[in-house]
Amino acid sequence: MTIETHASELTVVDQDEPILELVDVGKSYGNVNALRGVNLTVRQGEVTCVLGDNGAGKSTLIKIISGLHDYTDGTMKMHGEVRHFGSPRVAQAEGIATVYQDLALAPLMCVWRNFFLANELRNGPFLDIPTMKRVCGEELVKMGIVIPDLDRPVGSLSGGQQQVIAIARAIHFGAKVIILDEPTAALGVKQSGVVLKYIAAARDAGLGVIFITHNPHHAFLVGSHFVILKLGHVSLDAHRDELTLEQLTGEMAGGQELAELSHELRAVDPGKVVEAHTVAPGGVSAPVLDQDELSGMKDV
Amino acid sequence: MTIETHASELTVVDQDEPILELVDVGKSYGNVNALRGVNLTVRQGEVTCVLGDNGAGKSTLIKIISGLHDYTDGTMKMHGEVRHFGSPRVAQAEGIATVYQDLALAPLMCVWRNFFLANELRNGPFLDIPTMKRVCGEELVKMGIVIPDLDRPVGSLSGGQQQVIAIARAIHFGAKVIILDEPTAALGVKQSGVVLKYIAAARDAGLGVIFITHNPHHAFLVGSHFVILKLGHVSLDAHRDELTLEQLTGEMAGGQELAELSHELRAVDPGKVVEAHTVAPGGVSAPVLDQDELSGMKDV
């Protein structure tokens, strides 16, 4: 049995040299400038958390790093060398493994085939199917889900189950840098916990991790660095020593109102009984937004 | 201009009679029994939260209610009458609006066309495009996102932006019952807050709301009833009066460990520097799971 790996040597890099460095990177899709002048440094043994509003450009950023899109401005350096990855395959050969938000699995292919896609185990020229099934099942159990029939097409699994498979795959094959785009969004409490533990484990194993999330609590649990994107710009870039969870939450759009929201909603007696109604289109009145919220929104 | 609505009469229903009642409902997909003996009651003016692990059957449950799948066991009653909705269109005609987890928008169609899909505004036989664009833009602003060019195909929007459009649409056209399947999963802090407020507003307007989420905090902020699914069974069905947030969290798989997790991860010095490494497949060791976690997992 041969285990193929794109980066088999264990390299020890000088800790101060970042493995990946983005300088003034910009990206436009036609008339949309999704990213503008973004600077980002990824170091091995650290978790870089990228946070930001919907549409801020987080996914665009990681798609550039993982070779799915090319950037249109600035420079990206890997090990100090300017790189344009032509395809995700090139990026992977450099040791970058990514869990995308929307691109994950071929829905008609079964679980184990998806798990090992592009990293198949072979026995001579042929696939080593028993081993692949075993490894795949084990890895999924480690992530906290059991899928009894690994020959089921992934398209028939629940959203969360699919997400777990994608994460398990990236972590299993992970090389120098692991990128996770909102990995816990579709996950239950238990699976989220497992994923966070894995992120910490990966960091401790000396990998560089980029972790995108909307949940400041999750970010603060594992993050070493925090980058907040706003409308394609970096609006905050701080080490965790420079920041508290409260500050981080406050920096996120809408973060300030989070606490108020709880009060506001709790104030509405949740046990109260209202008269049943059928409501015509537009009949649900929009919640009253206060001045702060309104101006915050207009910034978007 | 005509605004078409499938349920235009304002009906006042006796509060004690549930609008929707599922009795011993089961659903199997081939050899997978996704749901077994599920009982659920939806009342107008209440928010019914459905929680549960990944793959527990939450999405399956709401797909049955919204007419996308038929159930294979038990009965579903609407206004006391046994119903099998043949298609989502029938369910909608009965006043059930749904935001699905995975089925949402036609990616090549532009924003306003998606927003008004199947509920088009017309001016005589023709589409009233200016009004539709205006209303769509307004509704999205109310949800806290601004999409400057409503003629862009939704496929080019970020995951969260797409999710907001789907939610805004369901709320705008909402009739008697609104079903939201993990609406806040892909959303930022601010948008999540807005959605929660909308849920409360819909409840206060007298609609019945079914809210699926993995976040017990979100659920507890707005929920009147809580149903927890485990492996296709209802494992808890309680009114909010009978329950505290802590109990709710505890009931969810992995909920107990949530607090421990924080400690555990925080204990690992987040500022610590590890040696950089490139790791071969399987090289990231699985986090150590304690006995509790393991047995919890095997229940899945």
Add this chain to the structure above:
Amino acid sequence: MTTATVTPTDDRVRTRSAISSTLRRPEVGALIAAVVVALLFLAVAPAFRSVGNIGTILYGSSTIGIMAVAVALLMIGGEFDLSAGVAVTTSGLAAAHLSWYFGLNVWVGVLFALVLSLAIGAFNGWLLHRTGLPSFLVTLGTFFVLQGANLAITRMVAGGVSSNSLNDIDGFGSAHAVFASSFDIGPIGIQIPVIFWIILTVIGSFLLLRTRYGNWIFSSGGDPAAARAVGVPVTVTKIALFMGVGFCAWLLGMHNLFNYNNVQSGQGVGNEFIYIIAAVIGGCLLTGGYGSVVGASVGALIFGMTQLGITYAGWDPDWFKTFLGIMLIAATLVNLYVKRKADAR
């Protein structure tokens, strides 16, 4: 917080200039490609330059375009119809046989053919829905069935392989006037199918872009599961689209019948691809959910111009298909190029 800094829109999005928005429309690329093709033939084919020949080119294109309109709508709705070519023949044969065999007024035959054509379309849509098979297979089945029926029934009814002439049956004159007349605009002789083609293009385009039904077509093709989930009657929409193809097949079938006096039972085979080609050159996606009716009509024009242009230019007929293939790919590439350039602005 001050409101001075409030920007109401996301400043990352540049508003497109009117011209670049126009260029992004799927039909505009096709139009530019048509102009390129026309210029090429104007340069190399003297006969192409004579104004009088515009009538011939338009007529040749209209017999493709009438069907391309309906086929494009169907493709935008996510389906194929491989029976579209023979359905034209079936329609013509049905009208001819009924009128001739029973000696009925031709208008009875014409009406019968209409009902039959719509029924074939509805059957295609229904079978698709009932069996869940892809439309490629379902309409392939219909294609074979109709092809066999055209031949066998013609041999049974008319005793040969083509329908008998209807010239001397009641109503021929008026039907000929409706379906096969022609008139002159200045030096250009216009045949009536050209008018049908233009009207169908306008109606189809309105239907697609300005009515509720158009929205349903886009969504049924783009993501049928999502469309169904939000309440679009996907099945009904698709059946209607198939019936639309049936209607256009009837219109063209009647033209063929009354213009050429008879219909050969083997006619029409292979034309279904020409209709699809026209739609694709015009910017329709094969996978559905995107495209334009005007584009498909322009695609038909490109195909018609190329076909006749090669003849007008007197190029070596042995290489005819090769020229045709190269021109079609080139036209599609021009279309794509225009769209990409516009998207990037």
Add this chain to the structure above:
Amino acid sequence: MTTATVTPTDDRVRTRSAISSTLRRPEVGALIAAVVVALLFLAVAPAFRSVGNIGTILYGSSTIGIMAVAVALLMIGGEFDLSAGVAVTTSGLAAAHLSWYFGLNVWVGVLFALVLSLAIGAFNGWLLHRTGLPSFLVTLGTFFVLQGANLAITRMVAGGVSSNSLNDIDGFGSAHAVFASSFDIGPIGIQIPVIFWIILTVIGSFLLLRTRYGNWIFSSGGDPAAARAVGVPVTVTKIALFMGVGFCAWLLGMHNLFNYNNVQSGQGVGNEFIYIIAAVIGGCLLTGGYGSVVGASVGALIFGMTQLGITYAGWDPDWFKTFLGIMLIAATLVNLYVKRKADAR
């Protein structure tokens, strides 16, 4: 917490019986459909019952099946090849013209044809990748180009529309033995393409299910964006699939050349659809990502049996196509039905 209640698996999932897992495989439905078709013809066509005719049926199916294997792989990889039919002719012509014109050993021509066929496949794949056009259009272009070139070059080289006979050129005997010999197994005469067909089916099936490359094919067809994102070399995979079609076209082209001594330049047009039909009957999805090589071969067998069975049964030839259409739809429905029943167990 006690460990007594621990259940290691999700008890909602019933393990499938071996039989129902088998029935779910895409080729099994096709096999059952083939049996149904065979039984039907055994019942109605006396000539079908004679063992000696198995050779004819297998040979007729093999000339479809050789191509269907490659076309099925291509379709599972998410692409079409409309030039597959004429490519067979191109390959035969290339070998014939080169050997005849320069009087070279036929094996030189055979090798040249192989290189050319692979090059055409590679060109299709490359053009697809470079232009981003759908394969329907790209290979349609190739289809037209080859069709024209077949005719024009044959007229230029051979002075007619068919290649000249190679009987008396060196190496003809050995080439004939390799590509067009036949032998008997008991009462059944087996032509060599049947052997090619079986070997290709086995290799193709192994390739698809048991090698890394098969995984890439499934994913390139099922979700090319996702496949690319996880590092599958999608472009390379697709180009190789097109070259696979080229290889099979060469094999069949050589058989045609040496079995019929010459190749007519107009041949092969329309056969591309028969290959696609075989693949689809055999359970391949038109949208890619799903299907089976064995299924496609069985599809070819169903098509071949039906085509000949109608003749064996002596049914009215006028209705031939109608019977064919109905049988194909029926076979596909049997396939679908088996799969649905198995899924529901």
Add this chain to the structure above:
Amino acid sequence: SSGGRETGGDDESGGGQAASTPKLTVAMITHAAPGDTFWDIIRKGASAAAAKDNIEVQYSSDPDAVKQAQLIQAAIDKKVDGIAVTDPNTPALAGVIKKAVAAGIAVTMFNAGGPDAQSLGVLGYFGQDEKDAGVAAGKKAVEGGAKNILCVIQTQGQQQLVDRCDGVKQGAAGATTTSIYVNGTDDSAVTTSIQAKLTEDKSIDFIVTLAAPVALDAAKSVSGSGSSAKIGTFDTNKELVAAIQNKSILWAIDQQPYLQGYLSVDALWLYTANGNTIGGGTNVATGPAFIDASNIAKVSKFAANGTR
């Protein structure tokens, strides 16, 4: 090696000087599907006449009558000097042919549409009557002792081919005649279909094919099925002549396609240059004539050039 192209020797220049009359442009429009050997011989005849008469022939074809009509219209648009056209479907093509005549273009017809030629006002018709040819074939088959004849049609729904088979049926008095359709663009499909038919009906003792390549496939089917059926065919080509020589095919009906192509172009030149009409405007029959073992030696010489 012994085979291959004969290097050196005569180019098919045909010799002779071209006529000194002004250059004419003639459109030849047929209902042929591209790549058919029969039509290739017609084109050769046309080019030979064109070379002699200082004419440029622009050939085009489409089997679909509607599209053939458009090609004729395009020729009128181009204002060619003459049109040589086949007319497989008079109701469909009459209008546009008359239009060409009315536009003052010299028009000849050949190969198909003979009965209607005079009513259309063309200068002449060169061809055989399909039905008559069929009848002759039927008679010849029965003379050879045929009891059960199979007529093989290679394209569905073409009137000319149906006429031939109908003629065979009519001529073969006392024998039964059945027909089948085969896919003429695929040799193996043709071979296996005929073979299947031969096993289905073992009493078939004669096969009439309607094109030369189909006859060669039929010969393969006969040997493959162990049947003893004999084969006669319409039209010839190089390989077919060889097959008659080695007796695997009994005879071929020759309608002299070379002559059809030649005369239809030459007649246009004669008319334009000198006001002549061949046959005085009446139909000129180019067939049917039989080629069999008795006269094959004469024909084979020319067949090698691809002109018979």
